[in-house]
Amino acid sequence: MMKNILMVTIFPIWELIFILHCSLTMKITFASNNITSDMIIPLNIGVIVDEDDKDFGTMSTSCITMALSDFYASHSNYKTRLKIKLINSNGSVVGAAAAAVDLVTNAKVHAIIGPRTSMQTNFLISIANFCQVPIISFSATSPSLSSIRSKYFFRATQSDSLQVKAISAIVNFFRWKSVVPIYVDNEFGDGMMPFLADALQENHINIPYRSIINPLPSSDLEILNELYKLKTMQTRVFILHVPFPLGYRLLEKANDIGMMSEGYVWILTTGITNGFSVLDSSVIESMHGVIGVKSYIPRTKWLKDFLDRWNMSSKHNVDLNVFGLWAYDAATALAIAIENMKSNLQEDNDDAFLMRNSSTSLNNLPVFSSGKDLQESLSNTRFDGLNGHFEFINGQLQLSTFEIINIVNYNASKVIGYWTGQNEIIKNLTSVRDGKYIKAGIDDLEVIWPGNSKIVPAGWVIPTHKGKKMRIGVPVKDESSKFVNFTRDPKTKSPMVTGFCIDMFKEVLAVLPYHVDYDFVPFENSEGKAAGTYDDLVHQVYLGKFDAAVGDITIVSNRSEYVDFTLPYTESGVTMVVPLQETKQKSAWVFVQPLTWDLWLTSGCFFIFFAFSFWVLERDHPNQELGNTPLRQFGKSLWFSFATLYFSHRENVNTVLARSVVIICSFVVLVLTSSYTASLTSMLTVARLEPSVTTIHQVIEDGKVIGYPKGSFVFELLKHQLPNVDLSKLRMFNTHTELHHDFVNGYVDVAFDETPYMKPFTIKYCPKYSMVARPFKAGGFGFAFPKGSIMVSDISKAILDVTEGARMEQIEKAWFGDAENCPDIITKTTSNSLNVKNFRGLFLIVAVVVSIVLVLSALVRGICNRTSLSNNIASLPIYLTTLMNMELLK
Structure with missing residues (x-):
């Protein structure tokens, strides 16, 4: 009955000695606590191991044995004792299922720890659910296992769904926009991919290809074929999610064919990194420069003591990794849960199972009567283990902190950062500010990349299967163009491409942090003519015939359905160009136009204020010219004020304060009259260049003839945006020279074209034409790349660097000339009249100064009158009344 069960005889000799020592120790402890061996209830638990993976099996069973030994040594008063029943799965799914059936049917185990892989666990979950026997896995990480939703499955390890956000954060941190996942075609690999794709999508990271590896490749050639395929692709960032034995093998072959050199990025998942030894961080040489995520294990005193004991007892046998620590905690959790069960367990395991009667052997599997109680006890188990706080939530551990490691010096790995579940990469777990971890910068991580490089790789290259150089398609035009001009060398017949767009593209590439090799390829037919329209290009x-298209290509909606455009490098919009005509002012009321109405009104108020101030300052002094009555005096003062316009006043000014006011006001009059004279002279004598048409509505109402460029989308734009336009009024032109000829001969009245074309046109024929409006919007010129191209974001950023600098202006001047000596390219309707804003500073100064003079005059008058009034004033109200009467009688 027990032939297939592997008992402790598969342990090394040192394990037998260790178990014997623990047994003797426990007996002594029981006696000291008045608990005899007769009172102990031994209960069977199954542990499924793979003999094919001897090191992993030996490590995990050793950790489980040590966990139970340590637990019962410190809890000698517990009445239950777990007895391990080991069984081999033969490394297969069927073998694991058969082992589980044997453990439940024959060994009558109360719970099962294991098996090794997610594929095996997937089958065992159904058996455990059917028999109500809890299964605890410390190494099955596939997220798909959770979707089975069995309450009898407990994962005592981290699900792969927890690490995908950490991986996405790393990719986003280094600003890579495209990655290729490499994973095995089984439950382990396929289970994580949907979660990884969603996490990458949140950061707008593209997955152009998924590399699926056979979990049991027949030969190295099978691995090499897939690696060679990856080598020919554009993306150079690979996420490797395979079991660590296969990962070692794959990276060795990648190193052999040059895929571990500078420019490559390899990101390892926990499937490989968690297989690294806890005690010895040595790794294979071919992993130099790779980075990865690894489960974070707090460095507690308890863990240190455990590692010291492990190091002394098994240093030369097997390595200890993270899975061994999880196996230790899983066994501890099971021991606690069984002791805390509500059911009264008996030593006779047969009584704990209920038998079924069925015609098939599988349906005859027994049911663990206390399985539900054990399941509830496991769900409520909480303690601090070797891996930190241990608690099942919906059957899963919720540990979410990961180390970011970098393999350096060909023999060791180092922790360069952490991810704590907050979507931010941090340098260490001690850097906290305002209760939050401090975000790390790229330079903080100090990564050594493949090829021993310290420069962050771009993450992509030009695909080698298309050649070493990019094929850049350029348009071919029938006439010479300053935007793109394609010719051939008369002797060598080699293509020569020049123009504003070409210089812009070269300048943008020069700004990129990496080098790009390319060749310009004309879009021409066998006759050397254009092979089609810009849409065809x-x-x-x-279609993949070109790697990009460069030229005066406008960004429009229908083209964006097939390609990705960079940011525009020219002004956008469709503009209206009209001839400028000379005009002179011929209105009968032109003499009032130099000043706006508000300035006329303000000037009148100023003269009245000046007259009032002059009257206040002069009325107390003998001045026969002003008259005797207050009304006559104010009238004379008003006359005096306006007479200053012509400096024709004859009245004498007696007081010093009045003279100062006259001087200030005379200066204001001088400024106003001079400005008025200059503005009026300009209106009457200077011929002005004004657009013949200013609005598009005027074009339609007056039936103007509209010019549009040949082969452009402007014609369709005019038909859709101007539904009332007469199509007979639309006239096509081919070149700027032809358009100028049409304007001169009156064939067209206005013309519509894109701003980048019309700007050099107005400069060339300056000052005959002007752009008066941009009634329609367009995207401007951009470079076209295939959908999903990684270069688009880099090129767009480089375009901003060029257009914001001085180099853009230099290129424009070189091809289109200097626009500084021409009038404004876009004419704005402005007033030539002077307004209050032009003189508000002058009026403000005069108002302040005159007010100060009036205040001084009042103070002087008050001081002079104080002596004569002091004898008659009995109180302050009487004084104020007397002073007021004196002012009125003057």
Whole structure:
């Protein structure tokens, strides 16, 4: 009955000695606590191991044995004792299922720890659910196992769904926009991919290809074929999610064919990194420069003591890794849960199972009568283990902190950062500010990349299967163009491409942090003519004939369905160009136009204020010219004020304060009259260049003839945006020279074209034409790349660097000339009249100064009158009344 059960005889000799020592120790402890061996209830638990993976099996069973020994040594008063029943799964799914059936049917185990892989665990969950026997896995990490939703499955390890956000955060941290996952075609690999794809999508990271590896490749050639395929692709960032034995093998082959050199990025998942030894961080040489995520294990005193004991007892046998620590905690959790069960367990395991009667052997599997109680006890188990706080929530551990490691010096790995579940990479767990971890910068992580490089790789290259150089498609035009001009060398017949767009593209590439090799390829037919329209050129990029398209290609909606455009490097919009005509002012009321109405009104108020101030300052002094009555005096003062316009006043000014006011006001009059004279002279004598048409509505109402460029989308734009336009009023032109000829001969009245074309046109024929409006919007010129191209974001950023600097202006001047000597390219309707804003500073100064003079005059008058009034004033109210009467009688 027990032939297939592997008992402790598969342990090394040192394990037998260790178990014997623990047994003797426990007996002594029992006696000291008045608990005899007769009172102990031994209960069977199953442990499924793979003999094919001897090191992992030996490590995990040793950790489980040590966990139970340590637990019962410190809890000698517990009445239950777990007895390990080991069984081999033969490394297969069927073998694991058969082992589980044997453990439940024959060994009558109360719970099962294991098996090794997610594929085996997937089958065992159904058996455990059917028999109500809890299964605790410390190494099955596939997220798909949780979707089975069995309450009898407990994962005492981290699910792979927890690490995908850490991986996505790393990719986003280094600003890579495309990655290729490499994973095995089984439950372990397929289970994580949906979660990884969603996490990457949240950061707008593209997955252009998924590399699926056979979990049991027949030969190295099978691995090499897939690696060679990856080598020919554009993306250079690989996420490797395979079991660590296969991962070692794959990276060795990648190193052999040069895929561990500078420019490559390898990100390892916990499937490989958790297989690294806890005691010895040595790794294979071919992993130099890779990075990865690894489960974080707090360095507690308890863990240190455990590692010291492990190091002394098994240093030369097997390595200890994270899975061994989880196995230790899983066994501890099971021992606690069984002791805390509500059911009264008996030593006779047969009584704990209920038998079924069925015609098939599988349906005859027994049911653990106390399975539900054990399941509830496991769900409520909480303690601090070797891996930190241990608690099942919905059957899963919730540990979410990961180390970011970097393998350096060809023989060791180092921790360069952490991810704590907050979507931010941090340098260490001690850097906290305002209760939050301090975000790390790229330079903080100090990564050594493949090829022993310290420069962050770009993450992509030009695909080698298309050649070492990019094929850049350029348009071919029938006439010479300053934007893109394609010719051939008369002797060598080699293509020569020049123009504003070409210089912009070269300048943008020079700004990139990496080098790009390319060749310009004309979009021409066998006769050397244009092979199609600009839409056809863009479509060639979509078909893969060109790696990009460069030229005066406008960003429009229908083209964006097939390609990705960079940011525009020119002004956007469709503008209206009209001829400028000379005009002179011929209105009968032109003499009032130099000043606006508000300035006329303000000037009148100023003269009245000046007259009032002059009257206040002069009325107390003998001045026969002003008259005797207050009304006559104010009238004379008003006359005096306006007479200053012509400096024709004859009245004498007696007081010093009045003279100062006259001087200030005379200066204001001088400024106003001079400005008025200059503005009026300009209106009457200077011929002005004004647009013949200013609005598009005027064009439609007056039936103007509209010019549009040949082969452009402007014609369709005009038909859709101007539904009332007469199509007979639309006239096509081919070149700027032809358009100028049409304007001169009156064939067209206005013309519509994109701003980048019309700007050099107005400069060339300055000052004959002007852009008066941009009634329609367009995207401007951009470079076209295939959908999902990684270069788009880099090129767009480089375009901003060029357009914001001085180099852009230099390129424009080189091809289109200097626009500084021309009038404004876009004419704005402005007033030539002077307004209050032009003189508000002058009026403000005069108002302040005159007010100060009036205040001084009042103070002087008050001081002079104080002596004569002091004898008659009995109180302050009487004084104020007397002073007021004196002022009124003057």
